Amino acid sequence: xxxxxxxxxxxxxxxxxxxxxxxxxxxxxxxxxxxxxxxxxxxxxxxxxxxxxxxxxxxxxxxxxxxxxxxxxxxxxxxxxxxxxxxxxxxxxxxxxxxxxxxxxxxxxxxxxxxxxxxxxxxxxxxxxxxxxxxxxxxxxxxxxxxxxxxxxxxxxxxxxxxxxxxxxxxxxxxxxxxxxxxxxxxxxxxxxxxxxxxxxxxxxxxxxxxxxxxxxxxxxxxxxxxxxxxxxxxxxxxxxxxxxxxxxxxxxxxxxxxxxxxxxxxxxxxxxxxxxxxxxxxxxxxxxxxxxxxxxxxxxxxx
Amino acid sequence: xxxxxxxxxxxxxxxxxxxxxxxxxxxxxxxxxxxxxxxxxxxxxxxxxxxxxxxxxxxxxxxxxxxxxxxxxxxxxxxxxxxxxxxxxxxxxxxxxxxxxxxxxxxxxxxxxxxxxxxxxxxxxxxxxxxxxxxxxxxxxxxxxxxxxxxxxxxxxxxxxxxxxxxxxxxxxxxxxxxxxxxxxxxxxxxxxxxxxxxxxxxxxxxxxxxxxxxxxxxxxxxxxxxxxxxxxxxxxxxxxxxxxxxxxxxxxxxxxx
Numbered sequence: 265x266x267x268x269x270x271x272x273x274x275x276x277x278x279x280x281x282x283x284x285x286x287x288x289x290x291x292x293x294x295x296x297x298x299x300x301x302x303x304x305x306x307x308x309x310x311x312x313x314x315x316x317x318x319x320x321x322x323x324x325x326x327x328x329x330x331x332x333x334x335x336x337x338x339x340x341x342x343x344x345x346x347x348x349x350x351x352x353x354x355x356x357x358x359x360x361x362x363x364x365x366x367x368x369x370x371x372x373x374x375x376x377x378x379x380x381x382x383x384x385x386x387x388x389x390x391x392x393x394x395x396x397x398x399x400x401x402x403x404x405x406x407x408x409x410x411x412x413x414x415x416x417x418x419x420x421x422x423x424x425x426x427x428x429x430x431x432x433x434x435x436x437x438x439x440x441x442x443x444x445x446x447x448x449x450x451x452x453x454x455x456x457x458x459x460x461x462x463x464x465x466x467x468x469x470x471x472x473x474x475x476x477x478x479x480x481x482x483x484x485x486x487x488x489x490x491x492x493x494x495x496x497x498x499x500x501x502x503x504x505x506x507x508x509x510x511x512x513x514x515x516x517x518x519x520x521x522x523x524x525x526x527x528x529x530x531x532x533x534x535x536x537x538x539x540x541x542x543x544x545x546x547x548x549x550x551x552x553x554x555x556x557x558x559x560x561x562x563x564x565x566x567x568x
Numbered sequence: 569x570x571x572x573x574x575x576x577x578x579x580x581x582x583x584x585x586x587x588x589x590x591x592x593x594x595x596x597x598x599x600x601x602x603x604x605x606x607x608x609x610x611x612x613x614x615x616x617x618x619x620x621x622x623x624x625x626x627x628x629x630x631x632x633x634x635x636x637x638x639x640x641x642x643x644x645x646x647x648x649x650x651x652x653x654x655x656x657x658x659x660x661x662x663x664x665x666x667x668x669x670x671x672x673x674x675x676x677x678x679x680x681x682x683x684x685x686x687x688x689x690x691x692x693x694x695x696x697x698x699x700x701x702x703x704x705x706x707x708x709x710x711x712x713x714x715x716x717x718x719x720x721x722x723x724x725x726x727x728x729x730x731x732x733x734x735x736x737x738x739x740x741x742x743x744x745x746x747x748x749x750x751x752x753x754x755x756x757x758x759x760x761x762x763x764x765x766x767x768x769x770x771x772x773x774x775x776x777x778x779x780x781x782x783x784x785x786x787x788x789x790x791x792x793x794x795x796x797x798x799x800x801x802x803x804x805x806x807x808x809x810x811x812x813x814x815x816x817x818x819x820x821x822x823x824x825x826x
Contacts, residue, residue, distance in 0.1 A: 462730070468680055472680075
């Protein structure tokens with residue numbers, strides 16, 4: 265009898281908890297949409313294709329095109345740089361390094377994940393920037409004529425999407441590496457031994473048994489990292505020399521992202537301005553959802 | 569081609585633990601040699617020294633000589649990867665590559681050796697699966713995952729994978745211990761067929777199995793916990809099971825110990 269009562273009480277508690285989450289999410293969504301809609305109504309430009317951001321003029325003109333471009337370019341660059349390094353680190357820690365070194369390296373990677381993003385922003389601004397500028401200049405001189413993105417039409421390299429992408433890569437590296445490492449550690453020893461017993465070298469055993477087994481984990485970890493890069497606010501706000509245009513010259517100063525734009529503009533924004541920022545935040549939310557959906561589809565796809 | 573294995577004065581260690589001491593044994597080609605003995609007597613460790621799989625465990629090492637016909641597999645200029653290509657191995661639990669199809673599992677070893685021609689691979693996959701008595705069951709679903717097969721089929725798939733590269737020797741570490749009796753019989757029949765072409769060494773806990781399939785039986789034991797395992801005697805299976813030279817062997821096979 266008492267167990268029945270306890271059982272029912274437990275069920276009601278869990279149901280209530282789940283209900284609260286649902287209500288909170290719906291309430292937030294309703295609030296945001298409620299604020300965004302008037303601003304979107306007031307917009308005299310196309311919200312999706314306009315690049316400039318002047319929401320508080322008498323005739324508001326604003327759109328998310330430049331923000332979406334800057335967000336996607338910096339995040340993709342971050343992913344491109346971070347994933348190979350993260351997978352390499354994870355492979356080394358999980359299957360190559362002697363146990364004590366592996367433990368130390370794993371600890372250091374976890375420590376990197378714990379650094380607050382404002383610290384990364386300041387470090388990028390005051391230390392990394394000059395070095396990245398040197399690298400960007402070198403890339404421009406050697407490859408700028410063939411690869412347009414590396415060419416700076418202004419001849420300067422400062423707070424660029426390139427710099428933001430590099431700092432974002434460092435920021436998402438630890439989380440990707442930590443997850444991939446855990447996945448690699450779960451590869452059954454029997455699979456690796458099967459490969460070795462067939463006459464596989466160490467690397468071939470990794471390719472036959474470890475990497476394919478870890479593939480869904482690598483994809484999930486990358487998407488988690490991408491999600492973090494897409495939403496990263498303060499570091500990017502510190503680094504970018506904001507400009508609302510779409511330029512493929514990613515090494516020259518300029519660019520803007522959703523999250524950084526919200527952080528930079530919110531204080532000075534008027535009523536329509538705040539609504540416009542909230543609307544841009546909703547777009548970022550949709551983009552993140554889409555990315556997650558794609559990732560899930562990739563993970564679920566059978567490997568054969 | 570099946571090769572003779574000649575082991576002399578072999579010791580195996582895990583770090584400071586002395587696992588196997590002073591084993592000398594000749595294993596004849598085209599025969600099944602069974603290694604029996606109580607748990608922890610070093611028979612599996614000994615088996616893994618024959619294809620240099622022992623040393624993949626951190627801290628593990630071997631001293632002594634193992635000759636494969638004329639080749640000393642522990643000579644300094646011998647690459648363990650080459651040894652493992654000529655000495656195949658089947659493990660206690662079926663371990664097909666979980667991300668690969670049946671076809672790719674069997675072809676994996678050949679692809680490692682650089683075989684790329686589709687026709688060569690097709691032919692080798694069919695031949696190996698036929699040799700492993702699995703072809704009829706899987707011919708229509710070669711592209712299905714290897715893990716979709718039953719345990720007994722998976723183990724035969726692993727045997728097909730091991731013989732696809734045409735090794736000289738086939739090592740089997742308790743290959744039936746995770747299988748049901750019907751699958752066990754299938755694998756045992758297979759061993760008898762395969763010994764026409766290979767040198768087969770099998771570790772087994774099942775003495776009836778040793779008696780059924782092997783030509784020679786080697787009995788390992790430990791004198792006390794913490795002591796290294798030693799080879800007590802090796803002789804024809806008929807002799808070991810009817811009239812062993814050592815008292816310890818007789819005690820073990822009659823079930824008085826172990």
